[in-house]
Amino acid sequence: MSETIATDGSNRPLVERRELTAAVKAEARRAGFELVGIAPAVSPLGFGHLTEWLEQGFAGEMQYMPRRAAAYEHPRHVMPTVRSVVMLAINYNTKDARDTGVIEEPATTARVARYAQGLTDYHDLLRGKLKQIADALHTMRPDCKTRGVVDTAPLLERDFAKLAGLGWFGKNTMLINKRAGSWLLLAALLTDIDLEPDAPHETSHCGTCTRCLDVCPTDAFPAPYVLDARRCIAYLTIELRDQIPTDLRDGVGNWLFGCDLCQDVCPWNRKAPVTSEPAFQPQPDLHPADAVTILKISESDFIARFEQTPLGRPGWEGLRRNAAIVLGNSDDAAVIPDLVKCLDDPSLLVREAVEWAIEKLKHVSAS
Secondary structure, eight states, rough: OOOOOSSSSOOOOOOEHHHHHHHHHHHHHHTTOOOEEEEEEETTHHHHHHHHHTTOOOOOOTHHHHHHHGGGGOGTTTTTTOOOOEEEEEEEEOOOOOGSSSSOOTTTTTEEEEGGSSSOOOHHHHHHHHHHHHHHHHHTTTTEEEEEEESSSSOHHHHHHHHSSSSSSOOOOOOOOETTOOEEEEEEEEEEEEOOOOOOOOOOOOOTOOOOHHTTTTTOOOOOTBGGGGGOOOOIIOOOSOOHHHHHHHHHEEEEEEEOHHHOOOOTTTTTTOOOOGGGOOGGGGEEHHHHHHHHHHHHHHHHHHSGGGGTHHHHHHHHHHHHHHHSSSGGGGHHHHHHTTOOOOOOTHHHHHHHHHHHHHHHHHO
C-alpha cells in the first residue's frame, strides 16, 4: 500500500512513497551509480557470521572492527532514526593492458588494484555522489534525516546490498551482480524515510566454480565464502603496518597495492562493463607502477602525489616496504644496486624489506 508523505507544510504537492522511492533511484543513476536498491533497516543476516569471523582472528590488525563489533548488529547504531537503507554500487572496472596479451613487463613492474589507479580517493568520490542524492531527498522532504556511508561506519554493506537485490556473495566474499560482475564499490545512504524496499537477492550463481579460491597465491580462503584477511594480499599491502610475514612474501608477487587476482578469474567478470567514470581512469605511473621509483620516492613527493589517493593508506613507509618486496620477487639481480642504496633508509620497516629482497635476489643469481 502506498504511503502518502507530506513535504514541509507549504503548498508543495504531496509525494507518494512509491514516487519518492523512484525519485531517489533516478537521482542515484544521475549521480553515476550503476546499481541502486532499497533495503529495510533491519539486523543483517550476516551479523552472526561477522561475530564468528572476528572471534577466529581473521581481521588481523584491523582492530577497529572488533572494537565496534556490536554496532554492526543494526544500522540504528549508525543512525538512530533510520528506516531505510539505500544501497548503491559504482563500477570501477578499467581495461587492463594485460587483457590485450601483448604487453611485456619489465622486472620492476608493480601492480596496483584497478580501483586505485586513478587520481581520486573513491571515498571522496562516493561521498560527493551520496550528497547529491541526499540533497535531492532533502528537497523533496526538507524534514528528513540522512547519513551517507562509505566504508567507514559499522554497517555490513554487502549484506544490505544483497538485501536490496543488488547481487549475491561469491566464494571470494565479493558481491557479484549478473550484469556488472564484481568490479563494484558500495555505498549506502541511510534515511528516516520509509521507502519501498526491493526484493532481496535470494539465489547464488557460482555453482561448482572455485577459480577465485584456486588462484589466490597466499591461500587466503580457508573455505569458500571465508576470507582470512591476515593472508590476503590486499590486507598485507594496505592495512598491515608491520612487516609482511616472510612466508607470505613470495605470494605477494608484484602487487604493490591491493590485489585483483580473484576478480580477474571470475567468469562473471568476462563481460563486465568498463567504467566511464573519469576518477577511475588509470594514470600512466600506476598502470603499471615502477617499484624502483616507488622505493626511492621522498616523503614530500609521496605526500604530494599519493596522500589524496588510495595509495596514501599504507603510508610512505608501507608503500616503500611493498616496493622492496616486489623487487625481491622480480628474479632480476639487476635491481640489487637500487636496493643497496636503500640499506641505510631511516625506516626500519623499509630496511628490513630491502635486506630480504637483496638476499633473495642473491640466491636467484647464484642458482
